[in-house]
Amino acid sequence: MSESFKAILVSRDDNKVQSVNTVDLTDADLMEGDVTIAVEATTVNYKDGLAITGKAPVVRKWPLIPGIDFAGTVLASSHPDWKAGDKVILNGWGVGETHHGAYAGRARVRGDWLVRLPSGMTAKDAMAVGTAGYTAMLCVMALERHGIVPARGPVVVTGAAGGVGSVAIAILARLGYRVIASTGRTSESDYLKSLGASDIIDREELSQPAKALGKERWAGGIDAVGSHTLANVLSMTSYGGAVAACGLAGGMDLPTSVAPFILRGVSLLGIDSVMAPREIREEAWKRIGTDLDAAKLASIATTIGFDGIEQAARDIVDGKVRGRVVVEM
Incomplete structure (x- = not known):
């Protein structure tokens, strides 16, 4: 049996009442894709707050692991652009909406959705x-x-x-x-x-x-x-x-x-970030590597652990979060 990992799962009952639970899953529970990634860092965006609180219809497939972006290391790949050990970032593409997302120890996605982590940037930096x-x-x-x-x-x-x-x-x-x-x-x-x-x-x-x-x-x-x-x-x-x-x-x-x-x-x-073509994403991340001051980025970000995701989701919807929340997995 493959090793288990923690995940946040958003579910709905027959009366469309939403619940949020932390569960143990294995690779067999992930959705289809040609790249499997160890999630090292993620974040809590306003959209993630809406997904977890259920205040807007962000999640469109049930049950689902929320979280619209992550950074991590490729564990296995059958996609020609990626191999085990590659450092990657994912933003959007319906992940955390219709495809299992970032709030889990692992993710399996399509390789076409990934971009390379800019050199000199850590997974935590990328999620800041x-x-x-x-x-x-x-x-x-x-x-x-x-x-x-x-x-x-x-x-x-x-x-x-x-x-x-x-x-x-x-x-x-x-x-x-x-x-x-x-x-x-x-x-x-x-x-x-x-x-x-x-x-x-x-x-x-x-x-x-x-x-x-x-x-x-x-x-x-x-x-x-x-x-x-x-x-x-x-x-x-x-x-x-x-x-x-x-x-x-x-x-x-x-x-x-x-x-x-x-x-x-x-x-x-x-401006649409979810389905933006890969070349525009790559240009944006390259520019982020050169045009965003690392010291300012550090001052923008607050770091939490996996256990803090649900509270951060509620806080961001209530307008209580300043800057960026980074989740270290």
Whole structure:
């Protein structure tokens, strides 16, 4: 019999009541895939919090091991790109939603879903970045492709004290942008300034219904909140600017008008981290290796053990988590 490992399993009964249990599994319990990995580190993202608390329909196959990203070492592979001993990262691809995820000692996935761990980065470092940080890098790359360079003006980051926001601020500041951080936790001002934010604004300024056009305040934005916040960010984006939208912490709706688009030529850039093609992922992780200050990354991350995952999931949904949570397996 193969060696057992601990896993968190989310289940549903006949009345669709969700339960979360820690169980012992073996390799035979894993789903199909051509690469088996020893999970060395994972993280708790907002999406993972929703999956474990059941506050949104993230899990779509039952029972399931949640956890949308991990880093670890290949144990066995029949995929041509990977061999035993390779250090790999996985983000997205429906893992932790429809395919057994990260909250287990082992994972079995398709080799096409993996990227190589950048040299000089540990599994723990990679999960301090995690899906949130990788998404932040995709947002920065999208703004760059749209010509939003530091000389164009400041960039606003919403949900600034969260995982995406924290990493986005650190990357933008290192690249020379002036960063305006919007947060509901103004007590985190010193933390946000330590990451490189020049100005802090209270999220209340952006959470009321937006005017069709507001005063032009920034050249670009990275928004993880959605709803009225994104509508306000768009209405205050300067002529020819762009906003990268990657999250819905404030809601899935977008109560805006066409005014920013047709009167100021503003672009709304959609960012999807789950199904992004491999070449874009590889570029993002390569950039993370060069454009994210290691000391700032360390200050963004808090480390917990496997037993702390469930509580961290509840805390992140309640808005009590600052930065990134790394789980050492």
